[in-house]
Amino acid sequence: MGRAGLRARVTTGFAAGALVLSLAMASISYQLVRQSLIAERENAAVRAAYYDAAIVEAGINNNPTPDIGTVLRSLDTGDSRQAVLHLDEWHARSADVGLTDAIPTRLQEHAATGRVGVQMVDAGGTPALVVAVPLADGAVFYEIDSMAELDHTLRVLALVLTLVALGTAGAGALVGWNATRYVLRPLTSVANAAKEITAGRQMARLDPATEPDLARLTTSFNHMVDQLSARMERDRRFAADVSHELRSPLQTLAAAASVLDRRRDTLDERTALAAGLIVDEVDRFQRLVNDLLELARTDQPADRQEVDVAELARQTCRDHGLDPGIVTVVGGPVAWSVDRRRIRQLFDNLLDNAAGYGGGATEVRLTADAERCRIEVDDEGPGVSPEDKPLIWSRFVRGRSQSSSRADGGGTGLGLALVAQHAAAHDGTAEVLDRPGGGARFRIDLPDCL
Amino acid sequence: MPGVLVIEDDDRIRLSLVMALEDEGYTARGAATAEEGLAAQRAQAADTVLVDLMLPGIDGFECIRQLRRVDDVPIVVVSARDDTHDIVAALEAGADDYVVKPVAIKELSARLRALRRRARPVAVDPVPVLSFGDLQILPEAGEVRVGGETVAVTRTEFQLLCELAEHAGRVLSRQQLLQRVWGYDGGDERLVDVHIGRLRAKIEKDSGAPRHLVTVRGLGYKLLVS
Numbered sequence: 001m002g003r004a005g006l007r008a009r010v011t012t013g014f015a016a017g018a019l020v021l022s023l024a025m026a027s028i029s030y031q032l033v034r035q036s037l038i039a040e041r042e043n044a045a046v047r048a049a050y051y052d053a054a055i056v057e058a059g060i061n062n063n064p065t066p067d068i069g070t071v072l073r074s075l076d077t078g079d080s081r082q083a084v085l086h087l088d089e090w091h092a093r094s095a096d097v098g099l100t101d102a103i104p105t106r107l108q109e110h111a112a113t114g115r116v117g118v119q120m121v122d123a124g125g126t127p128a129l130v131v132a133v134p135l136a137d138g139a140v141f142y143e144i145d146s147m148a149e150l151d152h153t154l155r156v157l158a159l160v161l162t163l164v165a166l167g168t169a170g171a172g173a174l175v176g177w178n179a180t181r182y183v184l185r186p187l188t189s190v191a192n193a194a195k196e197i198t199a200g201r202q203m204a205r206l207d208p209a210t211e212p213d214l215a216r217l218t219t220s221f222n223h224m225v226d227q228l229s230a231r232m233e234r235d236r237r238f239a240a241d242v243s244h245e246l247r248s249p250l251q252t253l254a255a256a257a258s259v260l261d262r263r264r265d266t267l268d269e270r271t272a273l274a275a276g277l278i279v280d281e282v283d284r285f286q287r288l289v290n291d292l293l294e295l296a297r298t299d300q301p302a303d304r305q306e307v308d309v310a311e312l313a314r315q316t317c318r319d320h321g322l323d324p325g326i327v328t329v330v331g332g333p334v335a336w337s338v339d340r341r342r343i344r345q346l347f348d349n350l351l352d353n354a355a356g357y358g359g360g361a362t363e364v365r366l367t368a369d370a371e372r373c374r375i376e377v378d379d380e381g382p383g384v385s386p387e388d389k390p391l392i393w394s395r396f397v398r399g400r401s402q403s404s405s406r407a408d409g410g411g412t413g414l415g416l417a418l419v420a421q422h423a424a425a426h427d428g429t430a431e432v433l434d435r436p437g438g439g440a441r442f443r444i445d446l447p448d449c450l
Numbered sequence: 451m452p453g454v455l456v457i458e459d460d461d462r463i464r465l466s467l468v469m470a471l472e473d474e475g476y477t478a479r480g481a482a483t484a485e486e487g488l489a490a491q492r493a494q495a496a497d498t499v500l501v502d503l504m505l506p507g508i509d510g511f512e513c514i515r516q517l518r519r520v521d522d523v524p525i526v527v528v529s530a531r532d533d534t535h536d537i538v539a540a541l542e543a544g545a546d547d548y549v550v551k552p553v554a555i556k557e558l559s560a561r562l563r564a565l566r567r568r569a570r571p572v573a574v575d576p577v578p579v580l581s582f583g584d585l586q587i588l589p590e591a592g593e594v595r596v597g598g599e600t601v602a603v604t605r606t607e608f609q610l611l612c613e614l615a616e617h618a619g620r621v622l623s624r625q626q627l628l629q630r631v632w633g634y635d636g637g638d639e640r641l642v643d644v645h646i647g648r649l650r651a652k653i654e655k656d657s658g659a660p661r662h663l664v665t666v667r668g669l670g671y672k673l674l675v676s
Contacts, residue, residue: 240531240533243530243532244504244530244531247530247550247551247552248460248463248530248551249462250551250552251463251466251467251528251530251551251552251553252460252462252463252466253552254466254552254553254554254555255463255466255467255469255470255555256466256469256470258470258473258554258555258556259466259469259470259473262473283554286552286554289552293532303534306667306668307668308623308668308669311623311625315625315635318635319635335667335668335669340639
């Protein structure tokens with residue numbers, strides 16, 4: 001699984017931070033509130049136990065034969081408190097239903113020493129506070145104060161604080177999400193500018209004034225683009241200089257070779273053969289230099305204009321000595337928004353390729369719809385073997401393998417590389433398929449040309 | 451024999467071009483600088499002039515402009531520079547064609563023959579005047595008038611205007627115009643675009659909103675009937 005994006009990570013960080021912080025705050029608040037409430041409740045319980053113990057002690061002392069049950073029943077204990085007296089044996093207001101079991105032994109031992117004791121116990125699943133008040137004559141008054149209400153309050157408080165913590169984490173995530181959107185906005189500008197530069201618009205720059213906090217980033221980016229543009233300009237100029245320096249002597253060679261070629265009949269056989277080789281190689285050298293210079297212009301974007309591609313294809317066929325009738329328009333308009341020079345060369349190279357390796361093109365098909373425009377050139381040659389299909393678009397590949405039935409047709413080895421480059425300049429693709437019935441089918445897909 | 455003047459500063463290229471063109475049946479002369487070339491053309495006019503752009507002193511663009519001021523001889527630029535900007539600038543300076551070095555002699559010869567063929571009389575009906583609103587074409591006199599005023603046009607521009615006038619109201623594609631005016635089967639359509647631009651600058655009141663020579667997007671150009 002890939003690493004989460006920056007925005008997702010920052011948002012998660014904000015959410016986690018908010019959660020930890022709010023949980024810590026909630027926990028501290030809960031503890032403080034809990035201690036405060038319990039302490040308050042303990043004090044109240046102890047005061048009530050003292051008060052009730054005084055009533056019980058008075059009831060016992062003022063009566064030689066006291067009815068302890070009646071005395072205990074006279075206490076106003078409400079629903080939450082229960083009174084128990086230990087005087088030789090346990091006495092309660094009603095039948096003991098395990099009430100005395102709730103009184104811990106340690107508390108009983110503590111009270112037996114004549115000291116007041118308080119202990120929190122678990123009485124049948126609910127917390128309770130047992131207060132032991134020693135009386136005269138070894139009697140001990142116990143009051144069991146149920147803390148169920150306080151426990152419920154604390155549970156509600158815990159739930160509310162947990163929900164608040166989760167809400168805070170959600171709010172943190174939202175803040176993180178919005179903050180990253182704000183922070184990433186300049187990066188989006190950088191990405192858009194980079195995209196424009198990639199598309200060939202080398203004048204694209206970022207405005208440092210737009211995001212003063214990111215002035216360093218925009219300045220660095222602009223500096224990098226300046227350097228890159230300067231480098232590309234140097235390369236372009238170098239290519240132009242190389243081009244000029246190569247073209248000039250080639251012109252001399254071409255003209256001199258033409259003079260030699262015209263006089264080949266007057267030369268002896270050996271010299272005529274050498275002259276023929278020079279003429280052929282000068283011609284191939286010319287084409288090679290032109291193709292190399294064309295390949296060197298990869299950085300230039302497609303110069304799109306409205307072109308009647310069907311007419312261009314027919315004209316190219318005529319120039320190659322082919323019947324223009326092999327051009328068929330399968331569907332869609334024929335006026336495409338493409339770079340005329342590149343598409344003309346694309347047709348040239350595909351027809352040359354078909355002539356060199358496939359016995360000549362048999363059909364040139366043009367299809368256009370809203371999604372893409374398609375050029376297909378068919379031949380009825382031996383086709384392209386599966387292992388050669390991905391390789392033929394590479395530079396200087398000519399019938400590479402022994403298995404290939406396509407031999408070197410004397411080309412520069414750059415024709416199909418240029419086809420792929422011209423397709424890419426239009427954000428398109430080039431592929432070779434098997435033609436139904438035998439032969440090769442070269443397919444060029446060009447998006448957004450209508 | 452047709453004469454060709456080769457204005458080229460590189461001795462080896464100039465010598466080999468002159469030799470190769472002579473083999474093709476032309477009477478060829480060479481000039482190493484624009485000044486030499488202009489003087490040679492004044493002394494003995496050639497049928498066609500080949501000009502390199504990178505010349506010492508007066509450069510090729512200025513050489514073309516100066517040649518254009520004195521006559522409408524067909525000018526072909528033969529340059530190693532293949533930048534669109536250079537091609538358009540050379541055509542706008544007044545060149546009729548532009549070929550990038552290295553050019554095969556057979557192709558160069560074919561282009562020169564096509565340029566020479568254009569010198570034949572214009573194939574329009576022998577009418578004294580063709581009128582299109584304020585635009586008047588006098589085929590036999592080789593004259594163009596706008597609002598009664600004579601406008602100076604080159605031979606290629608005149609040929610182009612006559613071709614469009616012959617098919618007034620109908621669209622001619624760039625390829626058709628290349629074939630009929632330049633005599634090329636296929637070729638660089640920028641030749642047509644630049645010459646149309648130059649014609650518009652001369653015959654239209656506002657070349658940005660032409661009233662005679664209109665572009666039909668994706669198809670070509672047409673001369674409006676009225």
